[in-house]
Amino acid sequence: MEVNTGKKILGEVPGVEVGDEFQYRAELAIVGIHRPYQAGIDSMKHKGISVANSIVDAGVYAGDKHNADVIIYSGQGGNIVEKNKPPEDQKLKKGNLALKNSISAKTPVRVIRGRKETKPSSKLVTTYVYDGLYTVDRYWQETGPHGKLVYMFELRRIPGQPKLSKKLNI
Amino acid sequence: MEVNTGKKILGEVPGVEVGDEFQYRAELAIVGIHRPYQAGIDSMKHKGISVANSIVDAGVYAGDKHNADVIIYSGQGGNIVEKNKPPEDQKLKKGNLALKNSISAKTPVRVIRGRKETKPSSKLVTTYVYDGLYTVDRYWQETGPHGKLVYMFELRRIPGQPKLSKKLNI
DNA sequence: TAGACGTAGA
DNA sequence: TCTACGTCTA
Numbered sequence: 197m198e199v200n201t202g203k204k205i206l207g208e209v210p211g212v213e214v215g216d217e218f219q220y221r222a223e224l225a226i227v228g229i230h231r232p233y234q235a236g237i238d239s240m241k242h243k244g245i246s247v248a249n250s251i252v253d254a255g256v257y258a259g260d261k262h263n264a265d266v267i268i269y270s271g272q273g274g275n276i277v278e279k280n281k282p283p284e285d286q287k288l289k290k291g292n293l294a295l296k297n298s299i300s301a302k303t304p305v306r307v308i309r310g311r312k313e314t315k316p317s318s319k320l321v322t323t324y325v326y327d328g329l330y331t332v333d334r335y336w337q338e339t340g341p342h343g344k345l346v347y348m349f350e351l352r353r354i355p356g357q358p359k360l361s362k363k364l365n366i
Numbered sequence: 367m368e369v370n371t372g373k374k375i376l377g378e379v380p381g382v383e384v385g386d387e388f389q390y391r392a393e394l395a396i397v398g399i400h401r402p403y404q405a406g407i408d409s410m411k412h413k414g415i416s417v418a419n420s421i422v423d424a425g426v427y428a429g430d431k432h433n434a435d436v437i438i439y440s441g442q443g444g445n446i447v448e449k450n451k452p453p454e455d456q457k458l459k460k461g462n463l464a465l466k467n468s469i470s471a472k473t474p475v476r477v478i479r480g481r482k483e484t485k486p487s488s489k490l491v492t493t494y495v496y497d498g499l500y501t502v503d504r505y506w507q508e509t510g511p512h513g514k515l516v517y518m519f520e521l522r523r524i525p526g527q528p529k530l531s532k533k534l535n536i
Numbered sequence: 537t538a539g540a541c542g543t544a545g546a
Numbered sequence: 547t548c549t550a551c552g553t554c555t556a
Binding site: 392404408 | 544546
């Protein structure tokens with residue numbers, strides 16, 4: 197068990213196919229399809245600008261939508277998850293900036309879907325499934341439930357990839 | 367990569383020998399020598415009472431001491447690590463209670479030592495080394511740097527086990 | 537140094 | 547629900 201410490205990759209990762217399943221975020225990091233241990237958005241430099249190379253869509257934020265081919269994904273920041281700090285407007289930096297830059301750069305983004313399952317032991321676990329490459333089509337801001345601004349990104353699955361709908365039952 | 371979900375074990379774990387090294391807390395959980403992902407003390411029921419079966423001594427708390435055969439180990443709780451909440455007196459529950467109970471039960475406690483190393487990449491990582499079985503000899507309370515009560519436990523290495531001093535350079 | 541769609545167990 | 551000697555990147 198050794199974390200992949202090599203170069204980040206844009207697009208397909210050798211050895212990983214659509215539909216491959218993983219049990220832990222750490223595995224995504226080891227295989228190299230999504231490096232951050234907790235953050236939902238990974239980014240890298242491409243031709244001098246920061247673009248997103250992968251996201252994890254665990255479906256935990258209100259406002260997110262997931263069809264077969266289109267994903268509406270919330271940006272990061274604003275301490276939506278944090279308990280102690282008051283919520284803030286999200287800023288166009290880090291992962292959010294990278295996703296925005298991916299629109300004009302037209303670079304592909306790997307999407308990993310989190311699927312919540314209840315084990316026989318009645319414990320709730322999340323399984324991660326590689327869903328293939330998407331482009332980021334547009335973004336906008338919304339006011340979240342807490343009254344603060346949230347970035348929203350619309351991603352569309354690049355045609356011609358193997359279907360995943362059977363496995364995800366969406 | 368699958369987390370060990372079987373019965374917790376008191377004493378030696380089959381297949382794990384003194385001096386075995388691990389890179390992540392998750393590995394300790396998989397192998398089964400220390401199940402909690404973050405907590406330093408693991409406990410289990412033994413003859414009706416809760417005793418400690420393993421601790422991780424990463425040497426992060428003030429007041430901890432580590433000789434070749436004796437370890438002074440701080441209890442858990444009181445939000446010593448937590449940033450936002452004010453510190454509190456530690457309570458004799460969970461891991462602290464289990465370590466206390468281990469004294470009269472005379473049950474062995476697996477000790478895993480954390481060793482901080484600086485990688486070639488100049489990153490600081492912690493490696494975990496299995497140090498063998500200890501007994502808990504006594505415990506007391508101290509006033510910590512923050513003015514709150516902290517439980518302290520004295521553990522002593524059970525004689526007759528392979529030496530580890532060369533590997534740990536202590 | 538702090539943030540991040542983490543994990544398991546009590 | 548919350549705690550816990552986590553682990554990585556920026």
